[in-house]
Every structure is written in structure tokens, then in C-alpha cells.
Amino acid sequence: MSKILTGGCCCGEVSFQVTDNFKRFFFCHCEQCRKLSGTAHAANLFTSPDAIEWLKGEHNITRFNYPNRALSRAFCKTCGSALPFESQDSSYLLVPAGSLNEEPSKELDAQIFCEEQTEWHKNGLNGKKLIGFGRD
Secondary structure, X not given: OOOEEEEEOOOOOOEEEEEOOOOEEEEEOOHHXXXXXXXXXXXXEEEOXXXXXXXXXXXXXXXXXXXXXXXXXEEEOOOOOEEOEEOOOOOOEEEEXXXXXXXXXXXXOEEEOHHHOOHHHHHHHOOOOOOOOOOO
């Protein structure tokens, strides 16, 4: 039996639970995923659309479908946090890994579109000093 993971947005308006039965886990470095996520890469888990139960705030979700592409993004209307959404063809549920409150059991399958990875990200991974900002 798969465990249940919880997740939600930063402001707490939206929450969900999802079955920890992910089929794929990718870090995507493509330009569109960088723009949609605002980060060096998107970190997305893929599962079946019926794996999610919205606990609170589903009405507070906005969706953007990237023009002429199968890319989308769902986010909280209040705080902008990335949230899970069904693919445009409804074949899978995409769950931003950062939206989860617990660690998924699925390990990373691959980093994709690495040829589009930014130089600033590569430089940041190559031995730069890590500074911890603890939560004391």
C-alpha cells in the first residue's frame, strides 16, 4: 500500500493529498520550464490523475496553458505557489516536487533538456560555497 503525502501552497489557502505512487520524476532545464517555474529547472513528479484529493482551496487555483505547447502551470491565486495539475490531454497528473510537505519515495529518473541548462546554474553547482541559512 502506498503512503499518502500532503502538500499545498505557501500561504495555506490550498492543500491536497496525493498517493506516493509516482511513475516519473524529472528535473527539466528547458527554457519554458525555467520561465514557468522561475528557477534553474522544474522538479516535477508524474502520476495518474486520480491520485490526488484536494483538501482545501481548489477554487483558489489558476492555470496557465503555454501557447502552442503542451506545457502548463497551476498556481495559487493568492501567493503564486506552484500546484499540481492534470496534463492538457488528461493522461497524467504533474506534481511540482516543491509543493509537497514530505519527501516522495520516487527517486529522480533523469535531468532532461540539459543542453538548455544555464551557465549560471552550472557555475553554481561547481564547487561554489554553500551557505546555510538555518531556522534556529
